[in-house]
Each structure stands twice: as C-alpha cells, then as structure tokens.
Amino acid sequence: LAKTTQPISMDSYEGQEVNITCSHNNIATNDYITWYQQFPSQGPRFIIQGYKTKVTNEVASLFIPADRKSSTLSLPRVSLSDTAVYYCLVGGNQGGKLIFGQGTELSVKP
C-alpha cells in the first residue's frame, strides 16, 4: 500500500473553503484515493473516493491531477462541526486492509 503524507494540522474559520493536500508519490496504477473523517471517540467515516480528475459529492470534492501523485480534499464553507481528523488513504479498489497515517487535524474556529 502506498505511503501518504499530509499536514499534521490546519486551522480555518467558519464559512471558509478548506483544502487539504495529500502526497502519494508511489501510487500504483490500480490504487484509488480515499478520504475518511474521524471525530473524537468515534470510528472514521468515509467521505469520498476517486481515481483521477475530480469527484464531487454532497459534502466534499476531491481533486486528483493527471500524474495522481497527490490529491486535494476540498471542504466548501466549513462549520464548527467539521473540526475533525481527516485521513488520506491509497489502495486498490477491491476491499481489504487500510493503512491509516497520522491524518490532518482540522480545527475550525468561529
């Protein structure tokens, strides 16, 4: 499974757009990029997954450049309830083990 690197922490204010970038230089051809969100004392929750270009759902967008060596999770107009740890994971889309890194601790201030 490809190793990922992302910022340890980020600060933002309510109503701002937040972009969290993840590096995955060793991504394999059949690897997908997936982001999870975790609140304190809870299990992680799936946010979004993509393979290339751009994916959007009701909570976030995922931007993946052509070389796929990085990806950016975009959270539009964050609120206080978006304060959480965000994990970027890379792996095959056949189910199986997930390797969680340290994640990015996002703090949204009023």
Place this chain on the structure above:
Amino acid sequence: EADIYQTPRYLVIGTGKKITLECSQTMGHDKMYWYQQDPGMELHLIHYSYGVNSTEKGDLSSESTVSRIRTEHFPLTLESARPSHTSQYLCASSDPGFEQYFGPGTRLTVT
C-alpha cells in the same frame, strides 16, 4: 447508516482478567477488521478477516486473538489484560468496494 455494533462501549477491568470485545455487523460483509487507537494517535490494524474461518494478523503486533465462526460476528479476546492494553478498539467491515464501515469503538481501561 452502516449497521455495525460493538459492545461494550466502555470497559474498566483489572489486570489479569480475560475479556472479549464483541463486534457484529448486519450487512453481510465478508471482510472485517480490528484497529487499535490510542488518544490523539493514528489507527493501527491489529487483525482482519476475509471471511468465515479466515483470520490474519495486522500491521501492529497485538497479544489479542480473534475468531470468525459466523460472517456477522468478529470478537476480539485478550486472555490476560494488562495496563498496556488500555486503548480504544475499533471494529470495521467492508463491502466489495473500498469503503470501510466502522463501529463506535470500545474504550478499554486496564487498571
């Protein structure tokens, strides 16, 4: 919402006791996982199963054991609890895709 359950949610137990953490899911998923997470730290995979009678150790060495006799049930057992086992234990399952569904976790404290 995913239907994956863990009991107990909180457990405080003395050193040397045997404990079993329960995990069950009603989604019919073949793949199930146990993670260990200390406060403020990353998750570490300690056990996984790809189906009935299949269990494997994860990337973090653990003194716990697991069993998978039924698809929906994946219990984790510690034969003799120690203070070093104090942590949060998270169970998850996944469908044929890449998404894993996590339970609420069991916060274990060994005194």
